[in-house]
Amino acid sequence: MTDKDVKVQTYDVIVVGKGNAALCAALAARDQGASVVMLEAASEDESGGNSRFAGGVMRFAYESVDDLKRVTDVTDEEIATSDFGTNTRDEFFDDLFRLTSYRTDADLSEILVTGSLDAMAWLRSKGVRFVLNYGRQSGLVDGKRKFFGRMPIEASGGGAGLVQYLDGAAKKTGIEVLYETRAVSLVYDGATVQGVRVQRQGKPEAISGKAVILACGGFEANPEMRTRYLGPGWELAKVRGSRFNQGDGLKMALDIGAAPYGNWSGCHATGWDRYAPEFGDVNVGDQFQKHSYIFGLLINSSGKRFVDEGWDFHSFTYAKYGGEVLKQPGQFAWQVFDSKVTKILRSEYRIKFVTKVSANSIEELAPKLEGVDAGQFVKTVREYNAAVRDDVKFDHVVKDGKSTVGIEPPKSNWAQKLDTPPFDAYMTTCGITFTFGGLRINHETGQVLNVHLKPIPGLYCAGEMVGGLFYFNYPSGTGLVSGAVFGRIAGAGAGQAAKQE
Numbered sequence: 056m057t058d059k060d061v062k063v064q065t066y067d068v069i070v071v072g073k074g075n076a077a078l079c080a081a082l083a084a085r086d087q088g089a090s091v092v093m094l095e096a097a098s099e100d101e102s103g104g105n106s107r108f109a110g111g112v113m114r115f116a117y118e119s120v121d122d123l124k125r126v127t128d129v130t131d132e133e134i135a136t137s138d139f140g141t142n143t144r145d146e147f148f149d150d151l152f153r154l155t156s157y158r159t160d161a162d163l164s165e166i167l168v169t170g171s172l173d174a175m176a177w178l179r180s181k182g183v184r185f186v187l188n189y190g191r192q193s194g195l196v197d198g199k200r201k202f203f204g205r206m207p208i209e210a211s212g213g214g215a216g217l218v219q220y221l222d223g224a225a226k227k228t229g230i231e232v233l234y235e236t237r238a239v240s241l242v243y244d245g246a247t248v249q250g251v252r253v254q255r256q257g258k259p260e261a262i263s264g265k266a267v268i269l270a271c272g273g274f275e276a277n278p279e280m281r282t283r284y285l286g287p288g289w290e291l292a293k294v295r296g297s298r299f300n301q302g303d304g305l306k307m308a309l310d311i312g313a314a315p316y317g318n319w320s321g322c323h324a325t326g327w328d329r330y331a332p333e334f335g336d337v338n339v340g341d342q343f344q345k346h347s348y349i350f351g352l353l354i355n356s357s358g359k360r361f362v363d364e365g366w367d368f369h370s371f372t373y374a375k376y377g378g379e380v381l382k383q384p385g386q387f388a389w390q391v392f393d394s395k396v397t398k399i400l401r402s403e404y405r406i407k408f409v410t411k412v413s414a415n416s417i418e419e420l421a422p423k424l425e426g427v428d429a430g431q432f433v434k435t436v437r438e439y440n441a442a443v444r445d446d447v448k449f450d451h452v453v454k455d456g457k458s459t460v461g462i463e464p465p466k467s468n469w470a471q472k473l474d475t476p477p478f479d480a481y482m483t484t485c486g487i488t489f490t491f492g493g494l495r496i497n498h499e500t501g502q503v504l505n506v507h508l509k510p511i512p513g514l515y516c517a518g519e520m521v522g523g524l525f526y527f528n529y530p531s532g533t534g535l536v537s538g539a540v541f542g543r544i545a546g547a548g549a550g551q552a553a554k555q556e
């Protein structure tokens with residue numbers, strides 16, 4: 056196809072993708088009075104990207120109940136009976152810096168942290184409903200509901216609900232969506248981006264616009280790119296979400312000289328059912344994940360532990376430990392629990408599709424753990440049990456300091472002996488969520504920069520495609536909020552630029 060095929064200009068702003076970041080960008084562009092079209096590679100049934108698979112927990116800065124009230128209704132009774140904790144800007148910064156080994160781009164993270172509460176209030180103003188996160192992030196302590204992990208709010212209906220609310224808002228404001236329309240390259244005359252070439256329901260077309268916002272995810276669903284950038288073995292990971300995030304947006308931007316930025320060899324990956332399908336299943340959502348490993352042991356094929364399961368709340372380790380599982384022989388790990396913690400395991404342990412074995416003793420459990428050296432497993436549990444500190448009380452809603460002594464790797468919190476039958480074990484492998492490598496953007500407008508750090512006229516990006524925020528690890532609930540913060544910025548930037556032309 057040549058640029059002669061570009062149709063008469065129809066739209067001010069073209070948004071590529073239809074996940075959370077794309078919808079936020081489209082709405083923000085529309086707020087500027089721009090005409091907006093969204094291009095979605097998936098059919099309407101499969102649309103919504105990873106956002107639709109998300110649990111819907113949202114990490115934003117809040118200091119008080121009044122801040123939470125900007126996001127959702129909180130009753131007087133809830134206030135009286137709950138301890139919501141805080142996620143002050145400093146705490147949010149500290150978590151981001153600590154988890155990314157101080158690599159996160161200071162300016163980008165400042166925009167994210169300081170803009171996060173406003174972004175939540177803005178989402179609410181667009182019709183998104185948020186609720187208190189009782190199910191996943193709280194527990195009862197002395198009759199009071201204590202929220203932990205600095206994340207007391209989630210989208211009603213999870214990520215699927217969030218997308219549905221934003222979809223409703225987009226429809227109301229007249230934003231057009233073209234489904235089964237895969238963007239394949241940018242229309243670029245060497246100076247300005249003028250549109251997008253697409254495959255629309257199998258046929259090539261070109262759509263012109265004054266500005267293009269790329270919000271079409273990373274390369275997590277593309278095994279060739281995973282192997283190329285993340286390294287050998289990553290083609291073997293399962294994909295937790297959408298099968299449509301093939302790295303197209305990154306490729307087409309790099310093709311015209313955009314600057315790659317961030318941790319291109321890094322990604323978010325978690326423990327995921329060993330026999331889950333190759334890609335996410337919208338009917339199961341995020342429930343193939345297994346995030347309660349902090350209360351048990353992670354065991355590899357050699358029958359050994361390989362990480363500190365209790366280093367911190369799962370929110371601060373889960374995104375990294377998927378990669379640790381991938382590194383183990385056979386790319387699997389069993390999560391082993393005793394009955395003392397059965398009640399506090401998350402809901403995902405009770406779904407129908409689960410790879411689980413049970414037994415009444417560790418010796419009886421050992422041969423049931425497919426692929427594991429049974430003798431060594433029994434030895435590992437004995438050594439672990441002997442190393443558990445008995446002088447510290449177990450408390451699942453705080454980092455309780457109940458640790459092991461004298462074993463490697465240690466277990467720093469929630470270390471209870473495995474001694475109370477029945478014992479349950481769940482087989483997991485690595486599920487990739489999204490990739491960290493992205494593009495470099497201008498902080499004020501979300502415009503994409505070229506390799507010489509000059510803005511590329513007409514090109515913007517948002518969501519997973521923004522590079523520089525996450526390195527090595529990630530605090531849970533940040534992806535959706537980041538999509539909203541940077542989606543708003545790119546949408547406003549592109550909308551304003553298009554209207555000024």
Ligand SMILES: Cc1cc2nc3c(=O)[nH]c(=O)nc-3n(C[C@H](O)[C@H](O)[C@H](O)COP(=O)(O)OP(=O)(O)OC[C@H]3O[C@@H](n4cnc5c(N)ncnc54)[C@H](O)[C@@H]3O)c2cc1C
Pocket residue numbers: 071072073074075076077094095096097102103104105106107108109110111112113114214236237238239270271272295296297299300301302303304335340341488489517518519520531532533534535536538
């Ligand atoms: C199982 C799971 C659970 C998660 N839980 C949470 C959570 O609780 N909280 C949280 O904050 N984050 C969570 N995340 C992460 C979060 O989902 C992502 O960070 C976020 O959704 C990324 O949004 P996005 O809009 O950038 O990308 P996406 O939502 O993935 O959207 C990308 C869009 O681009 C489209 N697309 C791709 N290529 C093309 C192309 N060539 N042309 C046109 N369209 C294209 C896709 O179809 C899709 O519509 C979770 C992710 C998964 C997979």
